[in-house]
Amino acid sequence: MSDIYDELEEIKRRHEIEKHNELKEEYQVDPSCLKCYNINEIEIGDWFKRFWKIFQKVILEAMSYNRNTYTKLMEYIVLTRKDGEENYPSSKKKRNKEFEKIRKEGEKLLDIVVRSIRYRNKSDYRKVGIISVIKVISEHYILSEDNEFILDDQTEENLLGNKELLTYRYIIEDDELDIRFARFEKWLEEIESVTIKNKGYGIMRNLKKYYI
Template sequence: MSDIYDELEEIKRRHEIEKHNESREEYQVDPSCLKCYRTDEIEIRDWFKRFWKIFQKVILEAMNYNRNTYTKLMEYIVLTRKDGEESYPSSKKKKNKEFEKIKKEEEKLLDIVVRSIRYRNKSDYRKIGIISVIKVICEHYIFSEDNEFILDDQTEENLLGNKELLTYRYIIEDDELDIRFAKFEEWLEEIELVTIKNKGYGTMRNFKEILHLEENIAEEENREKIKKFQKSITYQWWDGNKYPKPWMNDDLTDKIIEKIVETKGFVEEQSDVGELESSDDVRESNSNEGDEHIERIYRNY
């Protein structure tokens, strides 16, 4: 959140002036507004109270939540629930499309959750880190026979003991890691440097480590980590390879470093601010509509 704190403060300031002080017809939307998204007219259930208590133990700067926080977090938990009897599409292409669609919806909901929270000052965690904290907590929700959300007793321990989160202040999930590695493979094939034949758990572990280096990957002290990653890959040999021994080639090491810096770790840049401000999900609605929305989620799930 440290990366978007100033932006959120400016949105809050403009919204207060344009909406509540000057009563303009068109105004800056603020998903964190405690007046527009009041919680005193809805029931804040125990599942959320437990979430907030654990969340604040990591994100110490989190000060207030509102109806946006509550409803969008609920939608996220429901969206990511996996039933034991759920059948997945047999077509890999169809499965990938459905995964991408759900992932985009997840990102949209989590974006609103993060932006709906009021922070007393800048956190040590960036936005991606706060999202990681939310995801770790939400992974531990289970559903009772009455379809109530229940948080298991290991949640706090698993969150506070997560080494990746504590070390890097965010988590690269397995699905995300696979997507980034696929982009890495595509890049190698596009520029016809080398072709990867096989990768193992060690490869993916090393890949995650160098992604976490971010811009520091260019530091000389980290060069051996990239070399270790190169050596962990099994390459397809063919005469057209520009690098006959890619597992030890210094030029390939340089290319990998340059590409990771250029693409910020093979991450697609997203402009979620514009989408957020124009989205119907964050437009002010009256409290009755908010209540009906919450009850509809409970009824359907």
């Protein structure tokens, strides 16, 4: 968030003055405010505590989180979670529409997550890099195939050595994967090799490994 750090600091400064010092009715909203979005009334699950532990090992400047961080991250995980047995939409139009809807909603949630975190100083990571870190943890490590939240020591090791993140500093999005897979399908049709039917999201996740 090196690209938005100064903006976040200004928002924090104005919010503290207008909301908590001058008690104005109209004030600058700060998603990272620990007073407005305190966590005293909610129970922070172990899954999030583990997430935060790993996140801080990658984003060293991350200092604190609040209710926004917790709830919006949970919403993002639920939004983007796909069952490995769920059919991958065969219609390109339907597929694009579904991906675009999820992408837009996900971007809004992740924007709040990034802005809800307070940083002790300017990070080397840009906003898009921090979002990539959150996505890697959320989409690949927090939910097990049985829809249980897990983040064990082995997962931590795998994340910190994530080839895709370390190599490209971002992760391949579903829409980009969709484009690459469409090209692959077209090539198979041209050589009259095979026809792929009932593509599941589990298959797509495995194919992604070979596209990077």
